[in-house]
Amino acid sequence: xxxxxxxxxxxxxxxxxxxxxxxxxxxxxxxxxxxxxxxxxxxxxxxxxxxxxxxxxxxxxxxxxxxxxxxxxxxxxxxxxxxxxxxxxxxxxxxxxxxxxxxxxxxxxxxxxxxxxxxxxxxxxxxxxxxxxxxxxxxxxxxxxxxxxxxxxxxxxxxxxxxxxxxxxxxxxxxxxxxxxxxxxxxxxxxxxxxxxxxxxxxxxxxxxxxxxxxxxxxxxxxxxxxxxxxxxxxxxxxxxxxxxxxxxxxxxxxxxxxxxxxxxxxxxxxxxxxxxxxxxxxxxxxxxxxxxxxxxxxx
Amino acid sequence: xxxxxxxxxxxxxxxxxxxxxxxxxxxxxxxxxxxxxxxxxxxxxxxxxxxxxxxxxxxxxxxxxxxxxxxxxxxxxxxxxxxxxxxxxxxxxxxxxxxxxxxxxxxxxxxxxxxxxxxxxxxxxxxxxxxxxxxxxxxxxxxxxxxxxxxxxxxxxxxxxxxxxxxxxxxxxxxxxxxxxxxxxxxxxxxxxxxxxxxxxxxxxxxxxxxxxxxxxxxxxxxxxxxxxxxxxxxxxxxxxxxxxxxxxxxxxxxxxxxxxxxxxxxxxxxxxxxxxxxxxxxxxxxxxxxxxxxxxxxxxxxxxxxxxxxxxxxxxxxxxxxxxxxxxxxxxxxxxxxxxxxxxxxxxxxxxxxxxxxxxxxxxxxxx
Ligand SMILES: Nc1ncnc2c1ncn2[C@@H]1O[C@H](COP(=O)(O)OP(=O)(O)OP(=O)(O)O)[C@@H](O)[C@H]1O
Ligand SMILES: [Mg+2]
Numbered sequence: 001x002x003x004x005x006x007x008x009x010x011x012x013x014x015x016x017x018x019x020x021x022x023x024x025x026x027x028x029x030x031x032x033x034x035x036x037x038x039x040x041x042x043x044x045x046x047x048x049x050x051x052x053x054x055x056x057x058x059x060x061x062x063x064x065x066x067x068x069x070x071x072x073x074x075x076x077x078x079x080x081x082x083x084x085x086x087x088x089x090x091x092x093x094x095x096x097x098x099x100x101x102x103x104x105x106x107x108x109x110x111x112x113x114x115x116x117x118x119x120x121x122x123x124x125x126x127x128x129x130x131x132x133x134x135x136x137x138x139x140x141x142x143x144x145x146x147x148x149x150x151x152x153x154x155x156x157x158x159x160x161x162x163x164x165x166x167x168x169x170x171x172x173x174x175x176x177x178x179x180x181x182x183x184x185x186x187x188x189x190x191x192x193x194x195x196x197x198x199x200x201x202x203x204x205x206x207x208x209x210x211x212x213x214x215x216x217x218x219x220x221x222x223x224x225x226x227x228x229x230x231x232x233x234x235x236x237x238x239x240x241x242x243x244x245x246x247x248x249x250x251x252x253x254x255x256x257x258x259x260x261x262x263x264x265x266x267x268x269x270x271x272x273x274x275x276x277x278x279x280x281x282x283x284x285x286x287x288x289x290x291x292x293x294x295x296x297x298x299x300x
Numbered sequence: 301x302x303x304x305x306x307x308x309x310x311x312x313x314x315x316x317x318x319x320x321x322x323x324x325x326x327x328x329x330x331x332x333x334x335x336x337x338x339x340x341x342x343x344x345x346x347x348x349x350x351x352x353x354x355x356x357x358x359x360x361x362x363x364x365x366x367x368x369x370x371x372x373x374x375x376x377x378x379x380x381x382x383x384x385x386x387x388x389x390x391x392x393x394x395x396x397x398x399x400x401x402x403x404x405x406x407x408x409x410x411x412x413x414x415x416x417x418x419x420x421x422x423x424x425x426x427x428x429x430x431x432x433x434x435x436x437x438x439x440x441x442x443x444x445x446x447x448x449x450x451x452x453x454x455x456x457x458x459x460x461x462x463x464x465x466x467x468x469x470x471x472x473x474x475x476x477x478x479x480x481x482x483x484x485x486x487x488x489x490x491x492x493x494x495x496x497x498x499x500x501x502x503x504x505x506x507x508x509x510x511x512x513x514x515x516x517x518x519x520x521x522x523x524x525x526x527x528x529x530x531x532x533x534x535x536x537x538x539x540x541x542x543x544x545x546x547x548x549x550x551x552x553x554x555x556x557x558x559x560x561x562x563x564x565x566x567x568x569x570x571x572x573x574x575x576x577x578x579x580x581x582x583x584x585x586x587x588x589x590x591x592x593x594x595x596x597x598x599x600x601x602x603x604x605x606x607x608x609x610x611x612x613x614x615x616x617x618x619x620x621x622x623x624x625x626x627x628x629x630x631x632x633x634x635x636x637x638x639x640x641x642x643x644x645x646x647x648x649x650x651x652x653x654x655x656x657x658x659x660x661x662x663x664x665x666x667x668x669x
Contacts, residue, residue, distance in 0.1 A: 188388065191390060193382075193388070194388040194389075195405075196355070197450075198376075200376060204405060208401075294392075
């Protein structure tokens with residue numbers, strides 16, 4: 001384009017910025033930007049720099065070396081992943097069929113939704129207490145099974161891996177369910193009907209139409225519940241086995257900070273925790289980027 | 301499922317709660333026919349189509365394909381193609397994959413899928429756009445994809461729900477011709493829903509005119525156009541002059557009704573007795589402005605609309621009644637004119653009670669005085 005064709009260089013420049021979505025309305029983003037900077041970026045950078053200043057001296061990376069050389073500490077990563085990944089996956093996959101069922105309008109839908117969503121409001125501690133009462137060695141679950149003579153002694157379902165796992169399902173599922181339900185209702189139901197008139201069976205319709213349109217939403221849901229589960233702390237202590245099978249990474253950071261008072265080491269652990277989460281997030285996002293993420297024709 | 305010779309709808313009805321969206325629909329569709337379902341908004345056209353497609357379960361009646369009952373089959377087993385009002389293209393699939401979808405569901409060999417998809421893409425002239433996603437197409441192109449997707453399976457019946465309602469006027473005319481051409485060249489049987497009488501008249505072999513969930517008239521375009529069975533159908537078929545009057549004299553078919561201080565002659569469409577409250581209907585095309593005083597109908601021109609070769613004129617008669625008329629003579633608002641009604645074109649319908657009258661016309665006439 002020649003300069004003489006346009007109404008002048010300044011206007012041209014503005015047009016070109018506007019084409020890329022840059023205009024004065026961007027100032028509206030300023031408060032949010034400041035908020036993010038103050039509340040997230042600053043503490044993050046502070047922690048990051050703190051982690052490079054080991055309390056007992058040594059090289060810049062001493063804290064990180066210490067963590068990775070200590071098998072007891074290093075294993076917290078895998079312990080956490082081993083709890084958080086399956087829990088997040090199960091949350092998402094359990095949410096899909098239930099949300100699918102609850103899509104239309106039917107009697108009692110509001111009650112169902114309330115029952116499914118109530119655990120959000122309970123909080124982790126109450127959930128943990130409930131779990132102990134229900135699944136503990138003298139809880140109803142074991143008592144019923146023993147009463148029916150299905151088992152001889154109580155099955156251990158608390159104060160170990162399963163306790164934490166169940167607690168993550170109870171608190172994470174409602175999130176997953178609500179998210180999946182909203183993604184699902186954003187998909188135009190006539191698409192499935194169109195597929196039906198083209199000869200697609202129920203399962204083919206789900207696999208070829210609904211699932212591909214839902215997949216980006218599922219990825220997002222998975223990430224949110226994963227991040228929630230990855231920073232699991234209270235239930236790891238209350239219904240887990242914090243000294244062994246559920247010694248999660250946040251527990252390691254807590255111990256460094258409030259038992260050994262080594263904030264620098266604790267910051268390093270927090271940074272590692274963040275890095276591991278980022279890796280998972282990045283993998284999922286790369287996969288998500290390859291999916292179709294445009295309009296799904298729904299009414300939102 | 302292969303083709304059929306006859307598809308019969310037998311007392312088909314669909315009820316939502318306590319309201320009948322569709323009731324007592326009896327219709328036999330012959331192979332190769334182009335049927336238009338026509339009626340005002342909310343009259344149950346989409347409901348009828350969805351019942352046929354199997355997307356809505358019936359609450360009454362049955363559907364027969366030759367001697368096989370099909371209203372209990374799910375849509376995927378009926379093998380009818382459907383073009384949806386909002387197209388319902390799969391947004392994550394390319395044009396080619398959208399069109400191939402049905403063929404793939406049939407698990408046809410790859411080679412055949414490719415060949416038939418290519419042929420369908422050619423047929424709707426979308427070769428350059430085959431790799432695009434639906435979101436990257438214009439309305440008319442999306443429309444063509446929807447048609448190709450529904451017809452590539454060579455279904456025994458193609459259902460179309462107001463497929464042209466989202467297009468602009470020019471494209472609508474083009475697509476009309478194109479749909480009719482496809483119907484003929486592929487030997488399809490088509491049920492086409494529209495609320496546009498012109499569209500229905502120009503495309504269909506037979507029209508089914510509906511109102512409030514019930515069939516009002518079934519007939520060829522000519523029958524429905526020239527001999528509407530009720531004044532509601534007449535209203536819908538462009539009889540803009542609907543006059544609530546009382547019959548002053550009846551002699552067999554010939555009815556005389558008062559109009560504009562004098563009387564005019566009409567043709568009874570049903571049982572009319574002198575003194576009955578009736579509805580007289582006549583098209584604007586059959587009301588002409590005359591130079592000579594022939595029938596003694598006189599009025600004053602109120603509104604003139606330019607419509608190309610002709611002028612559409614609204615004339616107020618001496619008794620305040622307003623008539624829509626046509627003329628090729630140049631007239632101006634305020635001019636006094638004489639009016640002739642083409643003999644035999646004023647249709648007189650019995651009305652089924654005080655509620656069954658063209659109320660809107662009455663009100664506007666009343667307001668205008
Ligand atoms: N799911 C439903 N629940 C309740 N009533 C419905 C439902 N679907 C349709 N109806 C009612 O049934 C009647 C017929 O609807 P339908 O969609 O068949 O009309 P239509 O003739 O296709 O109208 P349009 O030209 O506006 O598309 C309407 O009065 C509508 O309110
Ligand atoms: Mg409709």
